Amino acid sequence: MAASSNDFNSWKEIGLDDCRAMLRKFRDDNERRSEEIVELYEECLDSKMHKLGNEKWIVYEQVCIAALDCARQDIAQKCIAALRHQFPDSSRVRKLIGMQHESLGSFEKAEKVYDSIQQTDESNSHVRKRRIAMLRALRKVPEAIVELNTYVKQFMSDYEAWLELCDLYISENDYTKAAYCIEELLLSNPHNHLYHQRYADIRYTQGGMENIELARAHYAQAVALNSNNVRAMYGLFLSASNVASAPKCAGQKKKDNIKYAMWAANQIHERYQKMMNKDNDKQMKAVEEMLESLQLASVN
Amino acid sequence: MAEHFVLNRQSYCKILLHVFKYPHLSVNGLLLVQRQKGKDGKTFHIVDTVPLFHSTLGLTPMLEIALSQVDAYCRSRNLAIAGYYQANENYKDHSPNLIACRIIEKISENIGSDALLLMVENDKLASNVENACFTAYTVQDGKAKKVEGEKVQVQGNGTAGQIASALLCAKEHWQLVDFDSHLDDISLDWTNAHISVKISNAV
Numbered sequence: 001m002a003a004s005s006n007d008f009n010s011w012k013e014i015g016l017d018d019c020r021a022m023l024r025k026f027r028d029d030n031e032r033r034s035e036e037i038v039e040l041y042e043e044c045l046d047s048k049m050h051k052l053g054n055e056k057w058i059v060y061e062q063v064c065i066a067a068l069d070c071a072r073q074d075i076a077q078k079c080i081a082a083l084r085h086q087f088p089d090s091s092r093v094r095k096l097i098g099m100q101h102e103s104l105g106s107f108e109k110a111e112k113v114y115d116s117i118q119q120t121d122e123s124n125s126h127v128r129k130r131r132i133a134m135l136r137a138l139r140k141v142p143e144a145i146v147e148l149n150t151y152v153k154q155f156m157s158d159y160e161a162w163l164e165l166c167d168l169y170i171s172e173n174d175y176t177k178a179a180y181c182i183e184e185l186l187l188s189n190p191h192n193h194l195y196h197q198r199y200a201d202i203r204y205t206q207g208g209m210e211n212i213e214l215a216r217a218h219y220a221q222a223v224a225l226n227s228n229n230v231r232a233m234y235g236l237f238l239s240a241s242n243v244a245s246a247p248k249c250a251g252q253k254k255k256d257n258i259k260y261a262m263w264a265a266n267q268i269h270e271r272y273q274k275m276m277n278k279d280n281d282k283q284m285k286a287v288e289e290m291l292e293s294l295q296l297a298s299v300n
Numbered sequence: 301m302a303e304h305f306v307l308n309r310q311s312y313c314k315i316l317l318h319v320f321k322y323p324h325l326s327v328n329g330l331l332l333v334q335r336q337k338g339k340d341g342k343t344f345h346i347v348d349t350v351p352l353f354h355s356t357l358g359l360t361p362m363l364e365i366a367l368s369q370v371d372a373y374c375r376s377r378n379l380a381i382a383g384y385y386q387a388n389e390n391y392k393d394h395s396p397n398l399i400a401c402r403i404i405e406k407i408s409e410n411i412g413s414d415a416l417l418l419m420v421e422n423d424k425l426a427s428n429v430e431n432a433c434f435t436a437y438t439v440q441d442g443k444a445k446k447v448e449g450e451k452v453q454v455q456g457n458g459t460a461g462q463i464a465s466a467l468l469c470a471k472e473h474w475q476l477v478d479f480d481s482h483l484d485d486i487s488l489d490w491t492n493a494h495i496s497v498k499i500s501n502a503v
Contacts, residue, residue, distance in 0.1 A: 032324060034324075035323075069324065136390075137390070139390055139392075139393060167356055170356055170358040170359065171358060171397070171399070173358070173398050173399075200361075201356075201359040201360075201361050201362070202359065204359075204360060204361045205358070205359050205360045205361070215361075230483050230484075230486055231361075231362060231483050234361070234362065234365045234483075235361050235362075238361055238364060238365065239361075271486060272486060275486050275487045282373060282376065282491065283369070283373075283482075283489065283490065283491070285372065285373075285376060286369040286370070286372040286373045286376075287369060289368075289369075289372035289375075290365065290368040290369050290371075290372055293368065293372075294368065
């Protein structure tokens with residue numbers, strides 16, 4: 001069984017199999033756990049790379065990127081050297097060299113590497129994404145948005161790119177365009193509870209009765225798709241309470257929204273009760289107070 | 301508006317742990333005080349922080365939930381929310397952005413007075429001078445204004461930095477829970493009582 005990444009002290013004794021399993025998990029979940037990956041490499045893998053068989057090349061790539069993230073140029077250089085030796089003409093390896101330049105702040109050198117990769121392979125999406133990442137690193141957010149827009153027109157199914165574009169728009173306070181990005185994702189992924197929840201978050205942030213009602217609908221959908229999505233449950237409670245407490249809201253609409261809010265509040269309360277122990281009773285009280293105060297506001 | 305802020309060791313350490321746990325993301329959190337009942341009543345002692353989020357900071361629903369719960373928590377402990385810290389994603393960027401200004405205005409509305417905005421300067425975190433990595437601002441009419449002079453101090457004559465270093469070496473930052481992590485797993489404690497214990501033991 002793979003060791004938990006929280007058990008730091010056990011990493012000194014971590015076995016090769018556990019180590020490989022953890023790295024695999026990080027790759028599969030696309031998690032940026034660079035510090036941990038570098039630790040695993042140093043504690044376990046460094047002397048044992050030859051035991052990994054063909055997996056070692058993808059591990060070298062993973063460790064290289066983690067090392068660049070942690071400014072461990074020594075480890076990154078070792079990985080790049082090994083990969084270059086095995087794959088001398090690979091554009092994937094050259095991309096890592098470009099990233100190495102980026103990590104050293106040599107953005108012009110990185111640009112040259114990416115140019116040369118794109119000359120031999122016009123459709124290389126990775127290089128285009130690195131260019132956009134460089135624009136972000138240089139704090140050129142409007143330029144990054146323009147480039148990313150061009151990118152998603154060509155690579156419409158790249159969900160990561162849409163999410164990144166959404167984040168960029170949010171950072172520029174352009175919530176309408178951020179919502180549009182998630183709408184694109186929802187078109188092709190209508191059963192993804194996280195997208196519904198994210199869409200609802202954006203609409204709620206925009207404010208105004210229409211947006212909050214839309215938010216409530218999407219929070220409800222997220223909860224229907226995954227009842228463990230606590231954010232969506234809280235969001236449903238918040239948006240329904242908001243609608244119910246609006247001055248123009250009356251009659252059946254008000255009653256319905258109070259009902260939704262109460263249902264969500266009960267669900268939240270139940271979940272916290274299941275988790276309750278002497279350590280988090282103060283959180284339980286905080287949750288209860290919050291639910292009460294927001295509910296009172298909606299009833300009045 | 302208070303004229304001086306003193307961060308106790310616990311607050312200082314928790315801010316650093318939060319920033320170090322997510323070095324590639326923007327992070328933010330709330331500053332909690334017990335008001336100094338001194339001669340002038342103008343010094344705020346920041347005695348604790350609640351780390352809030354490490355992903356998209358600009359969305360309000362979870363922020364509202366968090367503010368509400370932290371508020372309830374504060375009332376039960378005779379504390380108050382007095383401010384907010386933010387560390388930007390970009391290493392060299394420590395200017396208060398639109399998001400920080402909006403959040404401060406929301407907090408100021410909730411607490412009925414000007415909240416303190418503490419921006420963390422990422423490139424000064426390794427400095428030996430503990431308060432070098434903090435810049436204080438107030439926000440008026442949506443614009444952030446730097447607070448002049450040495451308004452933010454860190455308690456402890458250098459010991460806070462030592463404790464923070466020790467915690468980081470022991471990888472305690474991996475154990476830090478912010479409100480985002482709590483929403484992912486509600487069994488996790490956003491008051492970080494486990495970390496507070498380690499900090500008081502180290503003092």
